[in-house]
Amino acid sequence: MIHPHPPMGPKSPDSPRRAGDVQARFDPTSRLGRRRGPRSSSFRSRVGAWASGGGPLIWLTAGAVSVSLVMVLGLVAVIAVRGLGHFWPAAVVETVYHSQAEGEIRVLGAVRRSETVTPVVLREIGYEIPDEMADELFVRHLFQLGNRDLTGQDFRWFPGPPFTGEWSYPEDVLVLERTEWGNFFGYLRGLQENGHVVAEGEEAWPVLRDRVARARDLRRRIEQIERRGIGSVNIRMERLRLEERAMELQGDEDPQVLAELRARRAALAEEYSVLEAQRLELQQEIQRDAVVAETMDGRLVDIPLERVIRASGPNRMSVTEKGRHYVGKFWEFVSDYPREANTEGGILPAIFGTVIMVLLMSIFVTPVGILAAIYLREYAKQGRFVQFIRVCVNNLAGVPSIVFGVFGLGFFIYFVGGGIDRLFYPEALPAPTFGTPGLLWASLTLALLTLPVVIVATEEGLTRIPRSIREASYAVGSTKAETVWKIVVPMAAPAMMTGLILAVARAAGEVAPLMLVGVVKLAPNLPVDGIAPFLHLERKFMHLGFHIYDVGFQSPNVEAARPLVYATALTLVIIIIALNLTAIAIRQRLREKYRSESD
């Protein structure tokens, strides 16, 4: 006999009445079933049997799991769909919109979003709806029109038919991604080299592709000279200045050393002028070509390729080409620096900043937390005082993170950092070196924030090491130190990793305190580079969490930034998952290694 809810409760086997109920459910002809009488009574008993078998509890618990699962997957799905869709080249629509106020508007752009609205809404935002259509629903579309430099409005809602004319997708639509002013939408008309037309019409497309690639190469070389070469010269120049200033402060200006400094400065200036000359040369090169395009309202414009990052004709691209375009855009997103107030380009500095800050935080928090937990659990005399400390540690975990940010600002930055500056970097004052928000202080603040998590998890792990294992160690003549460090601590290592996992998860998602102690909207340099000492702890950095906030809410161009918010959020989630999976994998290996019978 198979039925979905067998009476499993401890009571059911020896309860004849309940056994009868079950039978009544499946064998209506049985004497018991008939004696039960009316259906309602049998239904009630059926419910009773279900309830006593633990049915409601199973449903309740399974329901809770489903809700969590749906929410997690839904969250990831929403940000993934909205974020990743952004990089796909959207088809460009050409149509005409008849407006009573503005007359006929020619529209050329990509539909970014659509929504169904009532006529009331349309009327409120200024469209005239004839009364005979007042009962209908309309669809309106958000067009990305681009050309912010020409029209000042690169995103605009237009109602769909019947307010717009027929939609067409012309083949010669050109979309240019530019270094400034956002995208350009228009028709390709030709290509110029030093002001002379070299290609026109259809044959301009392949030429355009080659020349955009050339411009991209040149731009990359210019960037390299600026970032690596000139940047490095500037930093060394600044160090030279500080050296000189330090000597001045100490009052021993050895003329010989001064002369040497002057020589070094001259050498740097020489290096700089060489680099500058190279840069100018490349700049000349890159200014050679320009694309001639016609905008929707019939204007012919010249756009120098110097400012074009990517040129595409979305309406003439095959799916493979679109795929390649997508991969390219996505790669740019994760590997490039941001442009245009973070609404374009990539998020590499933010990814880099997040990861390096989390790693530094782990390096700070792990030893301190583990050692503290070992002392509390293994060495401290268990009593009221230790209990009190434990309560304090647990409460620390509940302190709002912004409070840690304020503490970090007041203690680490102003007190410690300011002290370091006065002691070790007096030559740079009044410009602070460590007395200003930076990577080191942000990591330390987050380490403090996550310290309780590590302590609690480690203590938990230490408590779970069976007494018998400790005794076994003592019984072969180990000292307490040997027992703790050779047997107990390795066995508690998986618990320590659990603590670290929780700490990483919390730290990577934290934004509020970081705004006070080191995160900025735009950091000119990565905190790691090729200039000694390679890791620059005093530098400010970018962070994905703050980047989301900044792009989403502080951006001048909300519509352009919106997909990037989702894409950045997705990146942050993926990074946290990746960090956690790494830690979980390590923990799994440790568990295998230190598996004891008690596990």
Next chain:
Amino acid sequence: MSEREAGLNAAPRTTTQEPAGTRNLLAGLGTPVERTPVPGLQAEAAAFELDDVGVQYGDVTALKGVNLTIPRNRITAFIGPSGCGKSTLLRSLNRMNDLVDSARLLGEIRLEGEDIYAPGVDVVELRRRVGMVFQKPNPFPKTVYENVAYGLRIQGVRRASVLDEAVERSLTQAALWDEVKDRLDKPAVELSGGQQQRLVIARAIAIEPEVILLDEPCSALDPLSTAKVESLMYELKADFTLVIVTHNMQQASRVSDYTAFLYLGELVEMGPTDQIFLKPGEQATEDYITGRFG
């Protein structure tokens, strides 16, 4: 407090300085507590001598007034009902009770004539001389090899050849070598329960102690493994002094040379195993071993 003082007063320390192995054990003890001479024990050399030993956990007295001698290279069994203090007594022999903060020892325990609770005694050194095997097999979460080598490693033995030799010798002595020689680098927890228990015995004998304490070593084992461990104990007695706590009366009668019966924290009687089981001196002993209580 008064109990403690009473305990102390009742056990004036004897200061016999004779070499331990050569003297007549019971004659040398000179305690005021009455002690019936144990037949046959006089001829044995003593490993442990206990004078009026008591153990208190905080205010609770777990053991009091125990006077006994544990002979060298013999198997001595402690029997008695649960909670009679036999494990406490065993654990006081290598000062394992020190790990319990509230535990306090009264009286005196001498190992080869030295008071092991005297100030300045190195507990670590004592435990190297008095090894211990526990009720549940408790191998370290390390490989078979590392489990046996652990005791030597913490003593600073680094040479691989020395360690290899010691591991093989100990495992052979523990009758485990043939079963594990091909998987020395496998985690010890992968062994069966009986093998694990012999492994921890090997771990204990690897550091060449004088005495091995066994706290109900077979209670978690199946009969076959129990038989193996028992025959192993019989082998080991040539090299070590063994003290075993057991619940199992048959086991005590099978393996031990001497048996001490404890009841309610006191030593009722001790004697050669045959005599305790066949002709016990006390009514309580007879009642216990014939199963009338316990």
